[in-house]
Amino acid sequence: MGATKTDHFTEQQNAMATLAKALGHPARIAIIDYLLKVNACICGDIVNELPLAQPTVSQHLKELKNAGIIKGEIEGNSICYCLNMDALQKLAQYCQSIISTQDTQNNSCC
Amino acid sequence: MGATKTDHFTEQQNAMATLAKALGHPARIAIIDYLLKVNACICGDIVNELPLAQPTVSQHLKELKNAGIIKGEIEGNSICYCLNMDALQKLAQYCQSIISTQDTQNNSCC
DNA sequence: TTTATATATTGCAATATTACGATAAAGAAT
């Protein structure tokens, strides 16, 4: 085995899992933090910023892009990456909905 | 290789990645959704609810517990699981901080 | 005590992820 049974879960559940999974690595969190800090969309700088080789960073960027968390735009011979707030907002909303749902139920357990 | 270089990143980054990673599987999202729905902390029911074998569910529960997202309490011969809002709140706060940071910068890119 | 019920652990196979060196691709600079 080893393959996730995505077909057994709802689209919403798979979508949230995909987003969360993309954030599930410290290098990718660091990339987000950096993009947030510099705001302007530099790219090669990320390689300098992280303690990882260029192909590894490129791979992490690809995963963030696939999950829709960042966008990339060609700019000359370099590529400008920046955050895609839509995706991040979806995850934030999901977390928020969990919290507010639980709040209204003043949970009686544990 | 294959091992994540956690030692090169900040504690905050590793913490967020750990939380997100725990949410990075549809089965674990489904477990959270279910715990939220039933509120009261049933456990064996999760096995009935999910399209996965008991050992697989047990493993997912273990991962959620390790990440601090759920708590388990022995109750007779069964175990009562429920959500740990502290952990979920941390992730929600992180997402929210990204969004509000970006908001204040009216990002000029892509 | 024996049996049933509930959950965890072990062991294993299939697959996925992480990391990087080597190399390719493509525009910029000379």
Place this chain on the structure above:
DNA sequence: ATTCTTTATCGTAATATTGCAATATATAAA
């Protein structure tokens, strides 16, 4: 045209994850 710069891709090794059958553990019920 050649070289430099920037990023992506390929190939591969190490490790992690997913999933389950079999089994262990532990309490409840009989």
